[in-house]
Amino acid sequence: MSVFRRKRTGRTGKLRTDATWTVEFADHDGVTRRLAAFSDRSASAELERHVKRLVSLRMAGAGPDAELSRFLETCPAAVRDSLANWGVIAGERAAAGKRLSVHLDSWVAHLEALESAPRHCRQSKARMERMFSECRMMFWTDVQADKVETWLAGHRKAAMSNRTSNSYLATAKAFCAWMVRAGLATTNPLSRLSKVNEAADKRHERRAFTPEEVARLLGATDAAGASFGLTGPERVLLYRLALETGLRYSEIRSLTRSSFIFDTTPATVFLAAQNAKNGRDATIMLREPLAAALADYLRLHAPIAPAFRMPDGKGAKMLRADCEAAGVDYVDEAGRYGDFHALRHTFITNLARAGVHPKVAQELARHSDINLTMGHYTHTLLETRLEALNSLPDSMLAERECATKTGTDDLEQAEMWDRPGDSFVTDFDGQIRTYTDVENGQNRVGKFGPETKKALSHKGKQGLNNMVPRKGIEPLSTAPEAVALSIGLPGHFGNLSRHILRIFDVLSIMFAAVFVIFRNGEEVSWRVRRKR
Numbered sequence: 001m002s003v004f005r006r007k008r009t010g011r012t013g014k015l016r017t018d019a020t021w022t023v024e025f026a027d028h029d030g031v032t033r034r035l036a037a038f039s040d041r042s043a044s045a046e047l048e049r050h051v052k053r054l055v056s057l058r059m060a061g062a063g064p065d066a067e068l069s070r071f072l073e074t075c076p077a078a079v080r081d082s083l084a085n086w087g088v089i090a091g092e093r094a095a096a097g098k099r100l101s102v103h104l105d106s107w108v109a110h111l112e113a114l115e116s117a118p119r120h121c122r123q124s125k126a127r128m129e130r131m132f133s134e135c136r137m138m139f140w141t142d143v144q145a146d147k148v149e150t151w152l153a154g155h156r157k158a159a160m161s162n163r164t165s166n167s168y169l170a171t172a173k174a175f176c177a178w179m180v181r182a183g184l185a186t187t188n189p190l191s192r193l194s195k196v197n198e199a200a201d202k203r204h205e206r207r208a209f210t211p212e213e214v215a216r217l218l219g220a221t222d223a224a225g226a227s228f229g230l231t232g233p234e235r236v237l238l239y240r241l242a243l244e245t246g247l248r249y250s251e252i253r254s255l256t257r258s259s260f261i262f263d264t265t266p267a268t269v270f271l272a273a274q275n276a277k278n279g280r281d282a283t284i285m286l287r288e289p290l291a292a293a294l295a296d297y298l299r300l301h302a303p304i305a306p307a308f309r310m311p312d313g314k315g316a317k318m319l320r321a322d323c324e325a326a327g328v329d330y331v332d333e334a335g336r337y338g339d340f341h342a343l344r345h346t347f348i349t350n351l352a353r354a355g356v357h358p359k360v361a362q363e364l365a366r367h368s369d370i371n372l373t374m375g376h377y378t379h380t381l382l383e384t385r386l387e388a389l390n391s392l393p394d395s396m397l398a399e400r401e402c403a404t405k406t407g408t409d410d411l412e413q414a415e416m417w418d419r420p421g422d423s424f425v426t427d428f429d430g431q432i433r434t435y436t437d438v439e440n441g442q443n444r445v446g447k448f449g450p451e452t453k454k455a456l457s458h459k460g461k462q463g464l465n466n467m468v469p470r471k472g473i474e475p476l477s478t479a480p481e482a483v484a485l486s487i488g489l490p491g492h493f494g495n496l497s498r499h500i501l502r503i504f505d506v507l508s509i510m511f512a513a514v515f516v517i518f519r520n521g522e523e524v525s526w527r528v529r530r531k532r
Contacts (some may be wrong), residue, residue, distance in 0.1 A: 003037065003044050019231060023048045027086050028058040035082055047079070054088050055144060055461050063186060064089070080418075091185070100132050105176050115274045117250070126379055127171045140179065143189050148172060149209065164202040207336035208328040208349035213328045214243065222324030228318040229309050235322065242343035243350075245284050246365055249340045251275055251314035252308060256300040260294060267291035282366055315340035348373060 006018045021037040035051065037044035057064060064072065072089065074078055081088045096267045104125060113120045131137070135147045152165045172190055179185040209217070218239060224232040241252060247269075254275035262270050267368050271282040286294070298307060311318070316339040323330045323338060344365075348457035351361040352374070362370045 003048050020192055025055065025087055028055055029087070031086075033082075033086055047075070050075075051083070051088070054083065057086055070139075073141055075106075088491060097356075100143070102173070103140070103179065103184065104128050104132070106182075107175055110178060111217065111354065117251070117274075124171050124174070127168050128175055131168065131172060140185055143176065145189050145193055145480045146166055148190060149193055156196070156201075161198075161203040162196045163198045163203070166195040166198060169195060204336075204347050205333070205336045206342040207332055207338055209318055209328070209338060209342065213338075214346070217326045217328050221322045227321060228311050234278040234297070234308065235318070237293055238288055238310070239319075239322075239343060241294070242288050242340065242405055245269070245346045246286055246347040247271070247284070248277060248344060249310070251277070251313070251339060253306070253310045255307040256303065257298050257305050257307060258303040259307065260298060262291060262295045267295070276366070278366060280366075280367065316521075318341075399434070466501060 002024050003021050004024070005020075007015055008018065010016050016476050020039050021041060023037045023044060025033055025035070025048070027033050035047070037047050050068060054064060057068070059114045064180065080089070104114075107120055108125045111124065112118075121424070131148065131151065135142075135151050137147065138141055148169070152160075152168060152212060156162065156165050163392045169190070173188070176185070176188040176190050180188050196265045218236050221239065224235075226232070227235070233443050238252065241247060242249075254272070255269065259270050259272075262271065266288065267286040269284050269286060273279050273281045276282055292308075301307070319338070319342075320330045321342045325495065327339065332338070348361060348365050352358075356364075356369055358374055362373045365373050398411055493511060
């Protein structure tokens with residue numbers, strides 16, 4: 001390889017030197033190539049170094065690394081095109097040097113070719129344009145996981161919800177995955193990023209309407225005037241369709257007169273895959289009263305005419321206005337919203353309240369995951385929870401029944417016994433609770449005073465709860481109270497014996513002291529007499 005300035009002969013026959021440098025090299029096939037470089041000698045030498053590495057990697061069958069990828073993205077388009085035409089780099093590598101805005105347009109065109117919803121295409125493009133602009137990403141090598149992660153974290157601290165953050169991340173990952181599939185990149189730089197917990201930051205949690213609220217909403221809407229391009233009866237029919245089928249606002253907006261089939265039993269409505277959120281065709285059954293009302297409403301519609309003249313993206317505002325007119329809270333005390341999508345929540349919640357099998361509810365909701373059906377959409381109402389709690393057995397009644405069966409309900413806690421027993425149970429503070437009557441084989445319950453806390457323990461308060469009330473167990477305690485009880489004496493005899501023992505101990509100590517004094521005195525007097 002070499003870097004030189006070419007000399008050319010002009011029209012006048014004079015020899016002149018080019019202002020730009022030329023890089024001459026042999027490609028992977030051994031063919032000599034000349035590449036126009038720059039007017040600066042050092043920049044041209046740097047170009048020669050990169051081209052040399054590209055040829056070496058091409059001969060080894062390896063692709064360019066991060067440094068060379070960055071070089072290909074920032075070098076002049078003429079250099080990339082020449083290297084691609086000579087086979088030094090793959091054709092898609094030349095395309096990878098384009099700006100991200102160009103690739104974004106190609107990706108959106110790809111989404112439109114897949115017949116994605118127009119709103120989804122517009123939203124995806126707007127999100128990526130915002131991310132590219134605020135993260136200052138112009139080329140593919142600028143797309144880095146750390147940049148995107150920091151950008152999302154900053155917006156979450158400001159005002160963005162976790163769900164919106166996850167939506168931005170999902171869109172960015174989809175774009176990067178398309179770049180890899182299209183051969184414009186080798187790896188997805190955002191693959192290691194994961195979503196944040198949406199449950200920890202719910203900003204727009206929806207609720208299910210109660211039957212009373214639905215009745216008030218439909219009644220007030222039917223008597224109301226035209227709003228948002230629909231009359232009151234039309235909005236009632238629209239709300240009923242959402243409540244009884246679970247169709248979303250955009251899905252209902254896509255329906256035409258030909259989507260409804262009324263000459264079958266039951267009547268059905270067909271939802272095309274391109275209009276469904278899950279991307280699958282769906283045939284939804286209609287209840288007979290709703291089918292009759294829809295048939296009467298659509299009888300004069302043209303086959304391709306929209307079933308409802310619904311404004312785009314105005315479902316929440318329309319339902320909120322009708323809720324306010326009906327006196328139904330749009331936002332309840334728990335901060336949950338009753339927007340148009342809440343009608344779908346109400347549909348699935350009513351299925352659960354009616355005892356519909358979860359698998360059937362999943363199919364009617366058109367969910368691929370039953371956990372989404374039962375966990376996210378099924379709202380347990382307050383009265384349903386209270387009814388479930390009231391079905392539990394009365395714990396106090398169970399305790400009284402147990403006490404009646406054991407014969408312990410008519411004993412006073414302060415009662416003292418004078419009957420023998422051979423096993424004892426105490427509570428945590430060492431007070432006697434039960435003992436077994438040897439003669440009758442029945443458990444007794446009682447509570448002694450604080451002076452008997454050690455009555456049932458051979459090691460003070462240790463091991464009290466380990467003593468099991470069972471007939472025939474010998475007393476383990478050697479305390480005076482327990483001994484008195486075990487031989488049939490009342491508990492106060494044990495206390496008396498304890499006092500007697502204490503008096504005996506005092507007298508013994510006094511006797512020992514007198515003896516020592518007397519002995520010491522005798523010894524002193526003997527020594528005095530001996531000295532004399």
